[in-house]
Amino acid sequence: xxxxxxxxxxxxxxxxxxxxxxxxxxxxxxxxxxxxxxxxxxxxxxxxxxxxxxxxxxxxxxxxxxxxxxxxxxxxxxxxxxxxxxxxxxxxxxxxxxxxxxxxxxxxxxxxxxxxxxxxxxxxxxxxxxxxxxxxxxxxxxxxxxxxxxxxxxxxxxxxxxxxxxxxxxxxxxxxxxxxxxxxxxxxxxxxxxxxxxxxxxxxxxxxxxxxxxxxxxxxxxxxxxxxxxxxxxxxxxxxxxxxxxxxxxxxxxxxxxxxxxxxxxxxxxxxxxxxxxxxxxxxxxxxxxxxxxxxxxxxxxxxxxxxxxxxxxxxxxxxxxxxxxxxxxxxxxxxxxxxxxxxxxxxxxxxxxxxxxxxxxxxxxxxxxxxxxxxxxxxxxxxxxxxxxxxxxxxxxxxxxxxxxxxxxxxxxxxxxxxxxxxxxxxxxxxxxxxxxxxxxxxxxxxxxxxxxxxxxxxxxxxxxxxxxxxxxxxxxxxxxxxxxxxxxxxxxxxxxxxxxxxxxxxxxxxxxxxxxxxxxxxxxxxxxxxxxxxxxxxxxxxxxxxxxxxxxxxxxxxxxxxxxxxxxxxxxxxxxxxxxxxxxxxxxxxxxxxxxxxxxxxxxxxxxxxxxxxxxxxxxxxxxxxxxxxxxxxxxxxxxxxxxxxxxxxxxxx
Numbered sequence: 104x105x106x107x108x109x110x111x112x113x114x115x116x117x118x119x120x121x122x123x124x125x126x127x128x129x130x131x132x133x134x135x136x137x138x139x140x141x142x143x144x145x146x147x148x149x150x151x152x153x154x155x156x157x158x159x160x161x162x163x164x165x166x167x168x169x170x171x172x173x174x175x176x177x178x179x180x181x182x183x184x185x186x187x188x189x190x191x192x193x194x195x196x197x198x199x200x201x202x203x204x205x206x207x208x209x210x211x212x213x214x215x216x217x218x219x220x221x222x223x224x225x226x227x228x229x230x231x232x233x234x235x236x237x238x239x240x241x242x243x244x245x246x247x248x249x250x251x252x253x254x255x256x257x258x259x260x261x262x263x264x265x266x267x268x269x270x271x272x273x274x275x276x277x278x279x280x281x282x283x284x285x286x287x288x289x290x291x292x293x294x295x296x297x298x299x300x301x302x303x304x305x306x307x308x309x310x311x312x313x314x315x316x317x318x319x320x321x322x323x324x325x326x327x328x329x330x331x332x333x334x335x336x337x338x339x340x341x342x343x344x345x346x347x348x349x350x351x352x353x354x355x356x357x358x359x360x361x362x363x364x365x366x367x368x369x370x371x372x373x374x375x376x377x378x379x380x381x382x383x384x385x386x387x388x389x390x391x392x393x394x395x396x397x398x399x400x401x402x403x404x405x406x407x408x409x410x411x412x413x414x415x416x417x418x419x420x421x422x423x424x425x426x427x428x429x430x431x432x433x434x435x436x437x438x439x440x441x442x443x444x445x446x447x448x449x450x451x452x453x454x455x456x457x458x459x460x461x462x463x464x465x466x467x468x469x470x471x472x473x474x475x476x477x478x479x480x481x482x483x484x485x486x487x488x489x490x491x492x493x494x495x496x497x498x499x500x501x502x503x504x505x506x507x508x509x510x511x512x513x514x515x516x517x518x519x520x521x522x523x524x525x526x527x528x529x530x531x532x533x534x535x536x537x538x539x540x541x542x543x544x545x546x547x548x549x550x551x552x553x554x555x556x557x558x559x560x561x562x563x564x565x566x567x568x569x570x571x572x573x574x575x576x577x578x579x580x581x582x583x584x585x586x587x588x589x590x591x592x593x594x595x596x597x598x599x600x601x602x603x604x605x606x607x608x609x610x611x612x613x614x615x616x617x618x619x620x621x622x623x624x625x626x627x628x629x630x631x632x633x634x635x636x637x638x639x640x641x642x643x644x645x646x647x648x649x650x651x652x653x654x655x656x657x658x659x660x661x662x663x664x665x666x667x668x669x670x671x672x673x674x675x676x677x678x679x680x681x682x683x684x685x686x687x688x689x690x691x692x693x694x695x696x697x698x699x700x701x702x703x704x705x706x707x708x709x710x711x712x713x714x715x716x717x718x719x720x721x722x723x724x725x726x727x728x729x730x731x732x733x734x735x736x737x738x739x740x741x742x743x744x745x746x747x748x749x750x751x752x753x754x755x756x757x758x759x
Contacts (some may be wrong), residue, residue, distance in 0.1 A: 104148050104153055104264070105133040105151060105152055105165070105178065105179040105180075105239065105265075105408060105602035106126065106129025106130075106131075106132030106133045106151070106152040106178075106179060106199065106264070106265040106269070106633075107129075107149075107150065107151055107152075107177040107178065107179050107184065107229065107230065107231055107252070107263075107264060107265050108122055108123055108125035108128075108129060108149075108150040108151075108152075108176060108262075108263065108264035108265065108269040108270075109127050109148055109149040109150055109231055109240075109262070109263055109264070109662060110122060110125075110145050110147075110260050110262045110263075110273070110284075111145070111146055111184070111240050111261040111262075111315060111317060112146040112259055112260035112261065112654070113146055113259050113260075114146070114259050114260060114610075117150055118141055118143070118147075118148035119139050119141050120145065121148070121272075121273060122137060122141075122148040122149070122150040122492060123137075123150065124272045125150055125262075125264055125269040125270070125272055125273065126139070126151065126152050126269070127266075127272075128266070128268045128269045128271075128272055129152040129264070129265055129266060129269055130152055131633060131634055131635070131636055132152055132154060132179070132266070132633045132636070133151065133153040133154045133231075133636075134150030134152070134154065134747070135152070135153050135154055135155040135159075136152075136153040136155065136164055136321045137151065137152045137153065137201055138151045138165055139151075139165055139166070139758070140167055140168070140175055140177075142175075142233065142235065143201055143656055144319040145233075145238055146231055146317060147240060149166040149175060149177045149178040149231060149233060149318065150177065151164075151165040151166050152175050152179075153530050153673065154328050154480070154636055154638060155378075155379070156181065156202055156377050156378065156379055156480065156481060157181070157185075157202065157204055157376070157377065158201045158203035158378065159278060159378050159379075160204040160232055162200050162201025162202070162203065162206070163201055163203035163205060163206075165177055165178060165205060167203075167205050167206065167210070167212050168207060169208075169209035169210070170197075170198070170210065170213070171210070171213045172235070173234065173235055173236050174209055174212055174213060174232055174234060174235070175232070175233040175235065176205060176208065176209055176212075176231070176232050176233075177230060177231045177232055178205050178208065178228060178229075178230040178249045178729035179228065179229045179230065179231070179250050179265055180226055180227045180228030180229060180245065180249070180250075181204060181226050181227060181228070181638070181640065182207065182208060182224050182225065182226040182228065182354055183205040183222075183225050183226045183370075183373035183374055183376070183645075184226070184373060185203075185204035185207040185226075188207050188210075188211055188224075188276055188325075188374075189207050189210075189357055192211065192214060194205065195214070197210045197214070197475065199752075201575060204319070205228075208220070208230075211224075212232065213723065214684070215648055215683065216232075216243060217232065217312065218312060218335070218337050221243060221312070222338070223260065223336050224245075225373065225646065225647070226244045226245070226317070226617065227247075227249035227250050227640070227641070227644070228243070228245045228249075228250055229242075229243070229244050229245065229250035229251060229252040229265065229307070229665075230242075230243050230252075231243075231252075231263060233493075237316070237566035238316055238317040238457075239240070239314055239316045239317070240314070240315050240316075240317075240429070241256055241312055241313065241314050242263055242307050242312070242313040243307075243311075243312050243313075244307040244308065244309055244310070244348075245309065245310070245626040245648065246309060246310045246340075246621075246646045246649075246757075247310075247340075247616075247620065247621060247624045247625070247644045248296070248308075248309030248310075248620070248621030248625055249307055249408050249621075249625050249629065249641060249644060250265075250629065251265055251266065251306055251626070251629060252264070252265060252269055252306070252307045252308065253265075253266070253299060253305070253306055253307075254304070254305060254307065254313065255270070255299075255301070255303045255305055256303060257275040257276050257277060257303070258269075258275045258276055259272065259275075261315060261512065262276075262483075265332065265459055266457045267301070267304070267457040268454070268457050269301065270304060271757070275598040277301075277302075277303070278301060278757075278758050279301060279302045279303070279561075280300060280301065280302070280720070280754075280758060281298065281299070281301055281302045282585055282586070282588040283298070283301055283588050283589055283590065283591050284298040284299060284586035284591075285298055285300065285459070285579070285585050285588060286581040286585045286589070286590050287590060287591070287593065288300070288461075288581075288746065288750065289357065289577060289581035289584060289743075289746050289747070289750075290461050290575075290576045290577060290578055290579075290581045291575060291576065291577065291618075291619075291622070291623070291745055292460070292461040292462050292577055292589070292623065292742065292745075293460055293461075293462065293622045293623045293626060294378075294459065294460075295406075295593045295594070295595075295618060296308050296621065296622055296624070298591065299458055300459055300753075301458075303547055308334075308336075308337055309338075309340070309616055309621050310337060310338035310339060310340070310648070311333070311334060311335070311336055311337070311617070311619075312335050312336075313332050313333070313334050313335055314332065314333040314334075314335075315333075317622060319444070319592050323619055326328050329472065331653055336658055338646065340500075340602075340613070340617050340649075341600065341601075341602045341613075341621075342618075343649065343650050343653055344602040344604060344609070344613045344653050345602050345603055345604070346650075346653070347610065347652075347653025347654040347655075348604060348653065349452050349649065350654055351654055351655075351656050352586075352615065352654045352655055352659075354671075355400070356659060356669070359655060359659055359669060360669055360672045360673060361592065362651065363648075363651065363652075363655075363669055363673055364397075364671070364673045364676070366645070366647055366651055367397055367643075367646050367648060367673065368397050368400070368401065369741055370642040370643075370645035370647070370648055371394060371397040371398055371401065371483070371642045372401050373645075374483055374640045374645075375387075375398060375401065375402070375483070376387065376489070377480070378479045378570060378674070379479070379480035379481060380478065380479040380480055380481070381407070381481040381482070382405070382406060382407030382408060382409060382475055382478060382479040382481070382482050383398055383406060383407070383408050383409070383480055383482055383483040383484070383724040384394050384408075384409055384430060384471055384475065384483070384484050384485070384639075385408040385424045385426075385427065385433070385435070386410065386420045386422035386423070386485070387410070387420050387421075387422075387423030387426065387427045387683075387684060388423070388485070388683075389483070389485075389488065389494070389667050389670055389671060389674055390421065390485030390488030390489070390494070390643065390667075390670075391424075391485030392427045392674055392678055392683060393485065393670060393673060393674045393677075394429070394483050394484070394485045394642055394643075395408055395428075395431060395433060395483075395487070396431055396677035396678055397642075397673060398483065398499050399431045399433060399677075400474055400510045400677065402545060403657060404557075405432055405433050405434040406431075406434065406665050407433070407434045407436070407478055407479055408422035408424070408428050408434070408435045408436070408438045409435075409436050409437075409471055409474050409475040409478070409482065409681075410425070410428075410435070410436075410438075410471065411437065411438050411439070411440050411467055411470050411471045411474060412437055412438070412439045412440065413440060413445075413467075413692065413693075414439065414441070415730040420542075421437050421439065423682075425437060426435065426682055427678055427682060427683075429578045430678055430682060431599050431677065431678065434480065438470075438474050440467075441471055441695060442597060442693075443701075444470070444472065445466050445467070445692055446701060448466050448469050448470065449466070449702075449705075449752070450752075451634070452465060452466075452471070452749065452752065452753075453749075453753040453755070453756035453757060454756060455469065455630050455631070456626070456630050456753075457630070457633045457757075458753065459744045459749050459753045460626060460627070460745075460752040461746045461748075461749035461750075462623050462632075463692055463694045463741075463742075463743075463745055464627065465627050465630075465631060465694070466692055468627050468628060468631040468632075469631040469634060469635075470706075472631045472632045472634070472635050472637050472639070473635050475637055476635040476637040478652070479637070480636075480637065480638060481637070481639075481640060482632070482637055482640070483639075483640050483642060484628060484636070484640065484641050484642065485643065486624050486625070486628055486641050486644075487620065487643035487644045488643050488670060489615075489620070489651060489666070489667075490612060490615045490616045490620045490624075491557055491612075491616075491643055491652040491658050491670075492652060492655075492666065492667040492668075492669065492670045493608070493612060493657070493660035493661040493666040493667060494631055494666040494667045495501075495612065495615070496666075497557075497571070498510045498555070498608050498612060498661060498666055499608075499661045499664050500508040500610055501559070502666065503664070504558060504561055504562075508561070508562055509514075509682040513563075517562075517563050519559075519561070519562055520559035520562040520563045522556075523555050523558060523562075524554065524556055524559050525706070526556070526723060526738055527552065527737055527738050528550070528552025528553045528695075528738075528739040529736060529739055530552055530553060530612065530736075531552030531556075531696065532550065532552040535551040536551075536715075543575060552557070552739065553739065557574060558740075560573045560574065561574070562572070567607045567643075568607075568610075568730065570630050571607075571610075571611050571614065572595060573620070575595060575614075575618075577742050577743050577746055578743055578746065581639070583592075583719060583722070583725065584689065584721055584725055585721060586649075586719060586720060586721065586722060586727065587720075593618070594617050595614060595618055600617075601613070601614070601702050605672070606657060608657060608661065609657060616649075624678075625641075628641070636715050637688055639730060641698065649724060655669060660719075663710060669744065670684070694745055695733070695739045695741035696733075698733060698741060698745075699733070699734055699736070703734070706730075706744065707730075708749040709747075709752065709755075710726060710727065710730050710747065710748070710751070711749050712727055714743055715727075720750075720754075721747065726744075726747055729744060730744060
């Protein structure tokens with residue numbers, strides 16, 4: 104894995120010096136080698152920081168020039184089918200100097216053209232490609248958005264990079280905070296693509312090629328302007344979803360299970376190829392256990408697996424992971440983390456995530472990456488299984504509850520909803536734990552109080568789409584908190600971007616795949632792993648697996664109030680069902696209690712009313728009200744407060 108950076112500018116002079124500084128900020132993404140390539144006549148400078156995974160020799164160094172001399176690339180990612188592509192290219196006369204996938208990419212692009220070549224790639228990638236013949240720069244991102252790439256105009260310069268910190272060191276960078284994006288952040292706990300926290304800076308969307316010619320800079324470079332970029336989609340999750348629903352898998356379930364197993368085995372096999380030590384994250388849940396089981400089934404030696412545990416009740420999955428590891432025969436490493444260890448990560452978060460990001464599972468994700476890095480350089484992850492195979496609770500109980508409650512007059516539903524929120528989530532949690540021996544298994548839940556409060560939200564809405572939007576929102580009216588903000592459209596609010604799906608559960612799965620997955624889950628995994636120079640790979644997001652998942656009938660994903668039915672059938676071939684069956688729990692930490700305890704003084708300083716008023720981004724009143732209620736134990740506002748705290752911490756570090 105690597106970091107990329109560069110500029111295209113009509114200004115002459117110190118391009119290489121600037122890009123070297125940009126690359127230096129990405130050292131954590133690529134500590135093994137750095138390189139610069141420049142075309143001074145075009146004003147183009149490419150930079151690269153390399154984490155060597157395949158072909159550790161100098162023949163894999165970047166930026167790399169194609170054999171034909173036309174293309175130059177700075178590439179972050181892995182192309183898992185590069186060996187098969189190499190064989191096909193050799194048949195038609197291509198020769199290679201080394202064994203890297205980068206060299207194969209350039210040969211494919213030279214042979215087939217950029218867009219056709221990208222469609223051949225199976226992998227995760229974000230790359231900058233300079234076409235010396237057409238004098239055009241292309242920025243390309245993988246289909247699901249595993250790897251990041253940012254870009255934007257600053258005066259006469261177009262700049263881009265893997266992380267915002269690389270762009271910030273450019274002397275022309277203007278760190279004007281985008282209040283509209285800040286409102287989106289408070290709603291979702293992340294900033295949805297294409298927006299970023301800075302005005303004028305954007306994210307390349309998944310499955311997209313962005314192009315810019317040097318001639319356009321020559322024509323427009325003297326102005327600050329909306330970039331004259333071309334943008335084309337080479338892979339569309341919307342089209343894949345619609346095509347999959349139109350061509351549903353109609354053979355017996357046993358054949359679907361076998362086909363899925365074959366696809367996953369191949370994806371895992373390809374992603375186990377590396378010239379450095381390799382392992383896997385293991386939580387003991389369905390997704391990570393499936394990945395590890397398929398790894399171990401194809402490995403001649405025990406797979407290295409990694410888990411962190413917490414002693415707090417309701418937040419520890421380490422025992423489940425240990426049981427799965429023991430059954431599969433992996434070489435398992437676990438580390439129990441105390442609250443002080445986890446809290447020590449908090450000061451790193453503003454630098455690690457580079458823009459406000461407040462999914463609190465960012466902390467355990469960093470800790471397990473840090474643990475794995477002590478033993479391996481590549482680690483496979485089970486992320487993506489929930490979105491592909493219907494794993495989130497909202498997919499099966501949300502619509503079920505709406506079906507049962509939607510007929511009730513809205514006024515009565517509002518009364519019932521208020522009744523559920525009379526008790527705080529913490530009080531509900533204590534009550535459920537006290538009654539646990541008396542409760543039937545099917546109503547036992549992790550974090551029951553939070554789920555009852557979510558139920559109250561569902562009951563109060565007018566239609567199921569509003570229910571989903573509410574569940575995807577932290578602050579329900581963020582523009583009432585962020586001063587001077589207007590929420591811009593996103594894929595969740597622009598119905599023109601929605602796939603044409605008649606089933607609401609399928610629609611929720613689609614919307615999560617194009618929003619929550621790339622902008623939260625994959626950001627979290629990329630920054631946490633890259634922060635310790637660890638490459639994380641995600642077999643479920645092999646696009647062939649994604650495309651087959653959309654062909655599966657919904658009842659092969661969700662059955663009898665439980666998600667991931669078909670994936671479980673694959674897993675049960677390797678791991679006993681009783682070892683896996685338990686209520687779903689997230690990869691979280693007890694932020695709510697920490698804010699009332701060890702983190703209280705830190706939070707109070709960041710949420711100080713005078714400070715909030717002086718800085719001028721937030722209306723202090725609703726924030727202070729939630730802070731008082733949280734401290735009293737009356738309500739659990741941990742998610743809402745963490746959103747504000749992560750912005751405040753980010754601003755203090757990056758935009759003082």
